[in-house]
Amino acid sequence: MQQSPVPPETPIYRRIADGLREAILSGELRDGDRLPGENALMAQYGIARATARQALSVLINEGLAVPRRGSGVYVRQFRPIRRHGSRRLSHGHWGRGRAIWDADTEGRPYTVDEVHVDRETAEEEIARVLGGPDVWVRRRRYSVDGRPVQLSVSYFPAGLVEGTPIVAEDTGPGGVYARLRELGSAPARFTEEVRARMPHPHETVQLDLPAGTPVIVIMRTAHTAEGTPVEVNEMVLDAASYVLQYDFDA
Amino acid sequence: MQQSPVPPETPIYRRIADGLREAILSGELRDGDRLPGENALMAQYGIARATARQALSVLINEGLAVPRRGSGVYVRQFRPIRRHGSRRLSHGHWGRGRAIWDADTEGRPYTVDEVHVDRETAEEEIARVLGGPDVWVRRRRYSVDGRPVQLSVSYFPAGLVEGTPIVAEDTGPGGVYARLRELGSAPARFTEEVRARMPHPHETVQLDLPAGTPVIVIMRTAHTAEGTPVEVNEMVLDAASYVLQYDFDA
DNA sequence: CAGTGGTCTAGACCACGCT
DNA sequence: GCGTGGTCTAGACCACTGA
Numbered sequence: 001m002q003q004s005p006v007p008p009e010t011p012i013y014r015r016i017a018d019g020l021r022e023a024i025l026s027g028e029l030r031d032g033d034r035l036p037g038e039n040a041l042m043a044q045y046g047i048a049r050a051t052a053r054q055a056l057s058v059l060i061n062e063g064l065a066v067p068r069r070g071s072g073v074y075v076r077q078f079r080p081i082r083r084h085g086s087r088r089l090s091h092g093h094w095g096r097g098r099a100i101w102d103a104d105t106e107g108r109p110y111t112v113d114e115v116h117v118d119r120e121t122a123e124e125e126i127a128r129v130l131g132g133p134d135v136w137v138r139r140r141r142y143s144v145d146g147r148p149v150q151l152s153v154s155y156f157p158a159g160l161v162e163g164t165p166i167v168a169e170d171t172g173p174g175g176v177y178a179r180l181r182e183l184g185s186a187p188a189r190f191t192e193e194v195r196a197r198m199p200h201p202h203e204t205v206q207l208d209l210p211a212g213t214p215v216i217v218i219m220r221t222a223h224t225a226e227g228t229p230v231e232v233n234e235m236v237l238d239a240a241s242y243v244l245q246y247d248f249d250a
Numbered sequence: 251m252q253q254s255p256v257p258p259e260t261p262i263y264r265r266i267a268d269g270l271r272e273a274i275l276s277g278e279l280r281d282g283d284r285l286p287g288e289n290a291l292m293a294q295y296g297i298a299r300a301t302a303r304q305a306l307s308v309l310i311n312e313g314l315a316v317p318r319r320g321s322g323v324y325v326r327q328f329r330p331i332r333r334h335g336s337r338r339l340s341h342g343h344w345g346r347g348r349a350i351w352d353a354d355t356e357g358r359p360y361t362v363d364e365v366h367v368d369r370e371t372a373e374e375e376i377a378r379v380l381g382g383p384d385v386w387v388r389r390r391r392y393s394v395d396g397r398p399v400q401l402s403v404s405y406f407p408a409g410l411v412e413g414t415p416i417v418a419e420d421t422g423p424g425g426v427y428a429r430l431r432e433l434g435s436a437p438a439r440f441t442e443e444v445r446a447r448m449p450h451p452h453e454t455v456q457l458d459l460p461a462g463t464p465v466i467v468i469m470r471t472a473h474t475a476e477g478t479p480v481e482v483n484e485m486v487l488d489a490a491s492y493v494l495q496y497d498f499d500a
Numbered sequence: 501c502a503g504t505g506g507t508c509t510a511g512a513c514c515a516c517g518c519t
Numbered sequence: 520g521c522g523t524g525g526t527c528t529a530g531a532c533c534a535c536t537g538a
Contacts, residue, residue, distance in 0.1 A: 011525080011526060011527090012526085012527085013526080018451070021451070025450075037503085037505080038504075039503080039504080047527080047528085048527060048528045048529065048530090049528090049530090050300070050526095050527070050528075050529090051526080051527060051528080053506090054526085054527090056505090061311050061448070061461070062448045062449075062450075063447060064448075067504095067506090068504085068505080068536080069504070069505055069506075069534070069535045069536070070503075070505065070534075070536030070537075071503090071504060071505080071535085071536055071537075072504065072505080072536095073504095073505080078447075080445065085496055086336060086496060086498035187500050188499060188500050189497070189498070189500065190497070190498055190499075190500065191496070192496045192497075193493055193495050194444065194466075194494040194495075195330065195466075195489065195492065195493045195494070196446035196465075196489040198311070198312045198313045198462055198464065199312075200275075201271070211311070212448050214446045214447065214448065214489065215446075216445075216446050239445065239446040239447060240447070243444065243445045244444040244445070245441065245442070245444075246335055246441070246442045246444070246496050246498075247439070247440070247441050247442075248335065248439070248498060249439055249440075250438050250440065261506080261507060261508090262508085263507080263508090287522085287523065287524080288523080289523080297508080297509085298509045298510065298511090299509090299510080299511090300507095300509075300510090301507080301509080303524085303525090304507085304508090306524090317523095317524060317525090318516095318517080318523085318524080319515070319517065319523070319524055319525075320515075320516040320517030320518070320523045320524065321516085321517055321524080322517095322522095322524080323523095323524080
């Protein structure tokens, strides 16, 4: 009653997963279509329930499918937001009284929820960059079309921003960069460090991420023209919701 | 013989995974340390084998642990390569007769294997950007410390590069960009589009990726000063091996 | 309320590693 | 050779969805 005497070169669950993946990538199954469920696979291939689940879990962990309780497993879609890096910042958008974030959704409205502003002691890396552990922290979450897509944590040197609108929930027109300019600390140069990894549990919850979805982590440091760092901004993006764009000269 | 009468708010396998994750993230378990195996978990928590496996699979799919057959499950490490985007290209490295890739490993030697140069018909998106489907394609794989870290596919308009060293395996000093300059098509502006996703099976094989490792995909388009696209380069990076850096002015 | 996915048990045989 | 993870079976109870 065990598997076939000669072990097939690839396990059954993988071959099933391969077939389903092929159907998805070839377009035979489209966005939102329903995949054959556990019972269907059991019947079709004569396998046990755990094996059918294993096949489906492959696609789920690859981010190609999403399970819905009591309903089925469905093909997942990819319709990203375009986030402009260098171009966006280099065309003076924030200088014209607009928040940077304006351009990022390219027409799609975004909302900010869960704004928190606190005075904290920064961890080592942040403290090293900002010249001390004494910081104000702005945490917020962005949503597009009602779905959370980004977590953002900004750190400012406490001595610089104390008593300014930067430590208020509403920073006023133009956002924190306009306020920094008024303080004589206008950001002039940016460094963005980008990596990708699987999300931590709290990120999975806050961004409502299905299995198989990586996050993109951007650490952005803003410097004045004199080279003084005035902000470190850690952004965690739902990788399935974003394309980053950087334009630059040779 | 089923689970406890009142369902615990979080499943057992999750609570076990949470505990192990905590131990990893807090540093209690360090890079390369061995996690408790399936048998250990079964004994410690009084659970069935499949449940212990499920707990471990959570960490493996999060990229925090790697299973080794016949040995155990181990804590995974993260020691990335720094890849410079805008800074690297804007400081004239390739203009001084060096390939762009020089700076990317910051001292660590890299190797190129599996170079393939072919004439092909490009897919729609590439053809649209390059002004036609007739292209030469350079495919290669890069390794650092003997481990593959990046796949790269470059597309060039056939009419531009036909008969030049660009269609040879060895492109000569300075690489393809020096050759393009000699053709009067020096790249002057770049656009990089960056996204992250879980790897496709062939990427998993070619980059030797453990489960739970996303890939970073960079689509880079090189334009001449006149704005003519002369190259589209699709790079697929092992996300656990890279940090991308972009520097730019406001 | 029938069907779906989520969790769990208690077994089995296998390939592989390390000693 | 023994322990490890990899694959698989045949059941079970549960929460949830949707007609």
